[in-house]
Each structure stands twice: as C-alpha cells, then as structure tokens.
Amino acid sequence: MDWITIISTTIKAAVGVETVLYAIGAIGLNVHFGYTGLLNFGQAAFMGVAGYGLAVTVTVMGLPFWVGIFVGLVAAVILAILLGIPTLKLRADYLAIVTIAAAEIVRLIFRSVQFKSVFGGSDGQRGFSDGFYALNPYPEGEYGFNLGPVPLLFGHRTMWVLTVGWILIALFSFVVYLLMKSPWGRVLKAIREDEDAVRSLGKSVFSYKMQALVLGGVIGCFGGFIYGLGYASVQPDVFGTETTFYMYTMLILGGAARVLGPVLGSMIFWVLLVLFYNVMTEAVGAGLITFLDTNQVGAMRWILVGLGLILLLIFRPQGILGDKREIAIDARR
Amino acid sequence: MHDAETTATTGGGIADRKAAALNAFKDLARDPGVPKPDPILVVDNVVRRFGGLTAVEVNHVEVQRGSITALIGPNGAGKTTFFNQLTGFDTADSGTWTFNGRPMNGVPAHKVARAGMVRTFQLTKALSRLTVLENMRLGAQQQKGENFWRALIPSFWRDQEEEITQRAEELLVRFKLDAKRDDFAGSLSGGQRKLLEMARALMVGPELVMLDEPMAGVNPALTQSLLGHVKDLREQGMTVLFVEHDMDMVRDISDWVIVMAQGAVIAEGPPSTIMSDERVIDAYLGAHHDAPLSESELEAQLQEAEAALEAEIHETEGTTPAPGSAPEPETAEERQK
Known part of the structure; x- marks a missing residue:
C-alpha cells in the first residue's frame, strides 16, 4: 500500500478547496441554525445563485469578473428576502419546508432545458474564472513543502483559490465572533431560545430573523463563488439538497453556535472522507479487502463516515467544540 | 420577612x-x-x-x-x-x-x-441557553449594539453595555439571583x-x-x-x-x-x-347552587348521603385498600389543576 500518497492526500484534504467552500457555507448556516435557530435547509441554493450569478454574468453577458461577484451577492440577498418574507412570521418548521423546496426549484431552473441558453442545462457553465486567475499573484509552479517523505504541494491556481478561501474563512469567522459577542448577537441567540420572550422585551423578531437570514445567505454564497472558481465551472446538481445536509453534518460535528465549529467540522469531515477512500482503494488494490471492488469503495466511504458521525452524536452530541451543559439543558426542557 | x-x-x-x-x-x-x-x-x-x-x-x-x-x-x-x-x-x-x-x-x-x-x-x-445576566441585559431598551453595523465595532456600545450590566446586577441582587448570574437560565x-x-x-x-x-x-x-x-x-x-x-x-x-x-x-x-x-x-x-330545595329533594339528598357514608364505612372496615389505589385520586386531582 502506498502510505505516502494516502497521508499526503489526507493532509491536503484538511485545507483543500472542498473544505474551504463547505466551511464557508457552514459558517453561514451557523448564523442561521446555530445562533438564530432558523432551520434553513436551502443553504445550497444560496451557493447556487451566487455561483450561477457569477458564471452567467461573465460568460453569457460578457461582463467583467467583479460585476459577476456583485450580481451573485445581490442574488443571494434577494433570495434571502424572498424566502424570509412569507416564512419568518410562521413557526420554525415552515421555514425548513419552504427553504428545501425553494432550493430544489432553484436547482431545477438551473438545469432546465428551457433556460439552457442561459444556465447551460445539466452541463452548467464554464469559462468564467479567467478574471479571477488573472489576479493570481503566484507565478506558475508548485507550492508547499515536504513533510519528511510526504510531499504537500499545490499548483499555483489551487494555491490562489485556497489563499482567498482561507482569508474569507478568517474574515467571516471574525465577523461572526464580533457579532455574537455584541448585543445584536444576543438578540439572535434569544430568538433561538424563545421568540415570544424576545417580543415581550420590545425587540422586532422579524427584523432580526431577516437580518440573520441575509447575513448567513451572503456568507454562504461565497462558498458558491469558491466552488465556481475552484473548479472553473458550475453544475446544477452540485447545489442539491445533499450539499446542505453535508453542511449541517459538519456544523453539528464541529459544534453549532461555536465560531470555529463549522470550520473544524468541515476539515474533519473531508479528512475522514478522503482517508477512508484512499485506504480502502489501496487495500482493495493490494488484495487486502476482497469483498469490495474499487467501484464500491466510493459508496462504502459514505457508509463509514455516516457510521462515524452516528457514534460521535451518541458519545459527544454537542459536537467537538460544544458545551456539554447546553445539551443537558436541552434534554430537560 | x-x-x-x-x-x-x-x-x-x-x-x-x-x-x-x-x-x-x-x-x-x-x-x-x-x-x-x-x-x-x-x-x-x-x-x-x-x-x-x-x-x-x-x-x-x-x-x-x-x-x-x-x-x-x-x-x-x-x-x-x-x-x-x-x-x-x-x-x-x-x-x-x-x-x-x-x-x-x-x-x-x-x-x-x-x-x-x-x-x-x-x-x-x-432563555435557557443564555446566562442569567444575558437574560437581564436583553431586556434593556434602545441598545446601540443591537444595530447590525454598530454591533461590529464594540467601542460604539461598550459604555452602554456597562451601564446595562450595572443596572442588571442591582436588580439581580434585589431578586436574590446575583449568585446565579453566570449560570444558564435553563438550570x-x-x-x-x-x-x-x-x-x-x-x-x-x-x-x-x-x-x-x-x-x-x-x-x-x-x-x-x-x-x-x-x-x-x-x-x-x-x-x-x-x-x-x-x-x-x-x-x-x-x-x-x-x-x-x-x-x-x-x-x-x-x-x-x-x-x-x-x-x-x-x-x-354556577347559578342557583343555593336555591332552596323542595322537601322531597331534601329527603332524597339525605338518603343519598347516608348511603354513601355507609358504603364508605363498609369499605374501610372490610378490605384494606391495595397499596397503589390510595394515591390515585390525589394525582388525578393534581393533573386537573
């Protein structure tokens, strides 16, 4: 078995493009679910409208890269407001139903034959990332270092995406940290606990929930940008419901309502996934595992990750960074 | 006291x-x-x-x-x-x-x-997963830091937050909750x-x-x-x-x-x-609860009461009630409350 490759890809997964884009999406989801208690099951749609906003602006309309980013941001804000107006005055579960349906509507519009000329159908759009890579300060080549015999190297394009991505993660984490320490964040957390109590203390619950929905959506939409730029393409099915569910998994794994919970959760999630995949692929190749073939390994890793997460939730339900006392209070209510 | x-x-x-x-x-x-x-x-x-x-x-x-x-x-x-x-x-x-x-x-x-x-x-x-003190602070009105943009810059709201905290602590002392200020309200x-x-x-x-x-x-x-x-x-x-x-x-x-x-x-x-x-x-x-009763109604009520009394006497003398049966009416009553 090629342990060098396994270790190298696993460590790289801890900081890779997937980790970055899911962590950004999960930071947004943390604002929604972790702090405000909004059950948003349509986070993938925020990433989708951003990715497509950028892609369509640049490829179809021929406008510059920065205009594309602006269009994507505006699209995310509009989506948040459209989702929020009818649902935020209702009970929490309605938001869940409406967001999951809206996310599917968005995805199906992107892949529809009707709009193929705009969104590119199920193939999606490509060729919109040149403006981004034109800003790349890294000259062509490989970057990174060798950890003993293990090479940890990224190409100059990936390096640029990762640099921007991790700066964004740091920025958003800092913003969330500042906000959640402030009286504004206190109102959000109070809404999570009991809306009526917050109303009785003179705060407009609707307004705060809308602000939280927009903030989390705007943060999450940067995950869509990173996806589009990192893979130099967008496809509709990437922004399906399972993307949202992975982000929920990461959030709970890392610890909801913790500033670094979603980031840590995303790193662990991808490290485990890549580790399982590589170990099993190598083991099957070396004939150590005989009851699987290489095609089945892909599915098997999801089963093992799922099992791992179940065990984690049983033995550490508050997540890795969570506070055990909070879970105890929850159970007693 | x-x-x-x-x-x-x-x-x-x-x-x-x-x-x-x-x-x-x-x-x-x-x-x-x-x-x-x-x-x-x-x-x-x-x-x-x-x-x-x-x-x-x-x-x-x-x-x-x-x-x-x-x-x-x-x-x-x-x-x-x-x-x-x-x-x-x-x-x-x-x-x-x-x-x-x-x-x-x-x-x-x-x-x-x-x-x-x-x-x-x-x-x-x-608000269970907020501390007692945070519960109190939430009640204050006109907080500058409850505006999104100002929340990002602590110097805008820090002074006011201190005033609020002081007021909250005074109230907590009055309500004898000051020892609990940093506990979750849920506890x-x-x-x-x-x-x-x-x-x-x-x-x-x-x-x-x-x-x-x-x-x-x-x-x-x-x-x-x-x-x-x-x-x-x-x-x-x-x-x-x-x-x-x-x-x-x-x-x-x-x-x-x-x-x-x-x-x-x-x-x-x-x-x-x-x-x-x-x-x-x-x-x-309910109305008419104390309206005077007719002679025959009185008679019937008296008999009814006596019968009930006798039945009770028989019960207590005859059989000792099963251990589980006694508290039952009490809990039913409590549930009704």
Whole structure:
C-alpha cells in the first residue's frame, strides 16, 4: 500500500478547496441554525445563485469578473428576502419546508432545458474564472513543502483559490465572533431560545430573523463563488439538497453556535472522507479487502463516515467544540 | 420577612403608595367597567372569537394607575386571551384600547413593550441557553449594539453595555439571583425562573407590568418573596395587572379585583369583599347552587348521603385498600389543576 500518497492526500484534504467552500457555507448556516435557530435547509441554493450569478454574468453577458461577484451577492440577498418574507412570521418548521423546496426549484431552473441558453442545462457553465486567475499573484509552479517523505504541494491556481478561501474563512469567522459577542448577537441567540420572550422585551423578531437570514445567505454564497472558481465551472446538481445536509453534518460535528465549529467540522469531515477512500482503494488494490471492488469503495466511504458521525452524536452530541451543559439543558426542557 | 426588609429600606413610602391606591378605589361602585379616577389602561369593546367560541367580549374596563389590580375568573374565562389581545400577542377581532391615552389596538407585541406595557408568561420563558445576566441585559431598551453595523465595532456600545450590566446586577441582587448570574437560565428552578422573568421585565423600564399567573408552579418558600416583589413594583410607581388563581395571594396583595367569566367582565371590587359578591359566586360555582330545595329533594339528598357514608364505612372496615389505589385520586386531582 502506498502510505505516502494516502497521508499526503489526507493532509491536503484538511485545507483543500472542498473544505474551504463547505466551511464557508457552514459558517453561514451557523448564523442561521446555530445562533438564530432558523432551520434553513436551502443553504445550497444560496451557493447556487451566487455561483450561477457569477458564471452567467461573465460568460453569457460578457461582463467583467467583479460585476459577476456583485450580481451573485445581490442574488443571494434577494433570495434571502424572498424566502424570509412569507416564512419568518410562521413557526420554525415552515421555514425548513419552504427553504428545501425553494432550493430544489432553484436547482431545477438551473438545469432546465428551457433556460439552457442561459444556465447551460445539466452541463452548467464554464469559462468564467479567467478574471479571477488573472489576479493570481503566484507565478506558475508548485507550492508547499515536504513533510519528511510526504510531499504537500499545490499548483499555483489551487494555491490562489485556497489563499482567498482561507482569508474569507478568517474574515467571516471574525465577523461572526464580533457579532455574537455584541448585543445584536444576543438578540439572535434569544430568538433561538424563545421568540415570544424576545417580543415581550420590545425587540422586532422579524427584523432580526431577516437580518440573520441575509447575513448567513451572503456568507454562504461565497462558498458558491469558491466552488465556481475552484473548479472553473458550475453544475446544477452540485447545489442539491445533499450539499446542505453535508453542511449541517459538519456544523453539528464541529459544534453549532461555536465560531470555529463549522470550520473544524468541515476539515474533519473531508479528512475522514478522503482517508477512508484512499485506504480502502489501496487495500482493495493490494488484495487486502476482497469483498469490495474499487467501484464500491466510493459508496462504502459514505457508509463509514455516516457510521462515524452516528457514534460521535451518541458519545459527544454537542459536537467537538460544544458545551456539554447546553445539551443537558436541552434534554430537560 | 421580605416586607420587613422593604419597609426598612423605603421607610414610610410603602404606606403612602398603598394608601393612595386604596384611597383611589374607596368610593367606587362595584359595577363592571366602573370608571377609575386616573386610568392608565382603558379597554373598550374588545372581542376575540375562535370559530364559534367567543373567548373574550369585554365592553369596558379601566385599570387605575399606581395600583395592583388582579384579574381573576374560573378556568376558561378568557383571562390569558384578554392579556394576549392587550399585549399584541394575538389580534383582537374588534375593539379599541388605550395605554396612557395612546391607542394600542393592532400594535405589534414588541412596540407594546416599548411603549411601557410589559408582560410575563404563565409558562415561564427563560432563555435557557443564555446566562442569567444575558437574560437581564436583553431586556434593556434602545441598545446601540443591537444595530447590525454598530454591533461590529464594540467601542460604539461598550459604555452602554456597562451601564446595562450595572443596572442588571442591582436588580439581580434585589431578586436574590446575583449568585446565579453566570449560570444558564435553563438550570434555574421554576420559582427562580419566575423571579428572573419578572426582573427581566423590569429591565425594559415598564409603566405597566402585566403578570400572567406569577405564582403558578412556584414552591411555597418562594411565594412570599415573589409577593414582596410584586408589592415592590407598586412602591416604585409602577402599575401592576396580574392574572391569578390563588385567592389568598389576590387578597394579600391586590388593591382592586376584576372578575371575568365566559369572556366578559362580570364584577369589580376590593379584594376583601369581592368573593362574597353574588355574581362572582355564581360564576365560580354556577347559578342557583343555593336555591332552596323542595322537601322531597331534601329527603332524597339525605338518603343519598347516608348511603354513601355507609358504603364508605363498609369499605374501610372490610378490605384494606391495595397499596397503589390510595394515591390515585390525589394525582388525578393534581393533573386537573
């Protein structure tokens, strides 16, 4: 078995493009679910409208890269407001139903034959990332270092995406940290606990929930940008419901309502996934595992990750960074 | 115990406020909707229907400023629904009401609170996963740091936050919750949560405090302390309107009692005499309960009672009840409560 490759890809997964884009999406989801208690099951749609906003602006309309980013941001804000107006005055579960349906509507519009000329159908759009890579300060080549015999190297394009991505993660984490320490964040957390109590203390619950929905959506939409730029393409099915569910998994794994919970959760999630995949692929190749073939390994890793997460939730339900006392209070209510 | 304490600290003020409140009520008629000398809250023709059921139908009622007014009535009288209408937590089908002369119908709950009319809930709404101190801070109004953009720069709101914290801590000391300031509110006992909810409502700086069953689920040891705090509110110039079932408490602290039954206000009066009012007895026990019985009815009732008595004697002499059977009626009764 090629342990060098396994270790190298696993460590790289801890900081890779997937980790970055899911962590950004999960930071947004943390604002929604972790702090405000909004059950948003349509986070993938925020990433989708951003990715497509950028892609369509640049490829179809021929406008510059920065205009594309602006269009994507505006699209995310509009989506948040459209989702929020009818649902935020209702009970929490309605938001869940409406967001999951809206996310599917968005995805199906992107892949529809009707709009193929705009969104590119199920193939999606490509060729919109040149403006981004034109800003790349890294000259062509490989970057990174060798950890003993293990090479940890990224190409100059990936390096640029990762640099921007991790700066964004740091920025958003800092913003969330500042906000959640402030009286504004206190109102959000109070809404999570009991809306009526917050109303009785003179705060407009609707307004705060809308602000939280927009903030989390705007943060999450940067995950869509990173996806589009990192893979130099967008496809509709990437922004399906399972993307949202992975982000929920990461959030709970890392610890909801913790500033670094979603980031840590995303790193662990991808490290485990890549580790399982590589170990099993190598083991099957070396004939150590005989009851699987290489095609089945892909599915098997999801089963093992799922099992791992179940065990984690049983033995550490508050997540890795969570506070055990909070879970105890929850159970007693 | 608490009384002695407050008397010691506020001196003669206590007697004045109570006397002033009682004086205002002295010559009032006992009719529903009687006008008060200085009403803070005036309600006219509030109606709330749920389908075919009319939950609230109040023609006219006034609440005297600076008094403790109790709102009582049998189960299902519409007291809590009425509370919800007034505080904007539910929309009335029709009617108008004014708070300090300002019309309040159709005003959303958070604006009602901002206007100075703050309520608590029958089932306490402590914000469980916030600390006691954070619960308190949340109650403060006009916080600069509750604006999104200003929240990002702590220097905008830090000074105000310190003031709020100081005010919160003073209140916590008064409510004997200062030892719990850094605990999660979810870890408090039922009575402590009631105290916290009341203290938190005071952070808003209300003129009218509306307490929905402040004694429900509070252990007897804390009852006295809670009563003291309610009286304190009046001493500090606030008006209190509360819903309560416990008649002892109503008698002890209220200056005036409004009785509701089947959605309407049926009687008003001072607490000492209200329970002997015919209309109130009828509402609680049903009309005609004391109508004279005919000779044959009396006879039949007497026989029935004797038979029941005999059966009971036989039972206690004959069989010892099974261990599980005895406590059953007690728990059933408790459940009904």
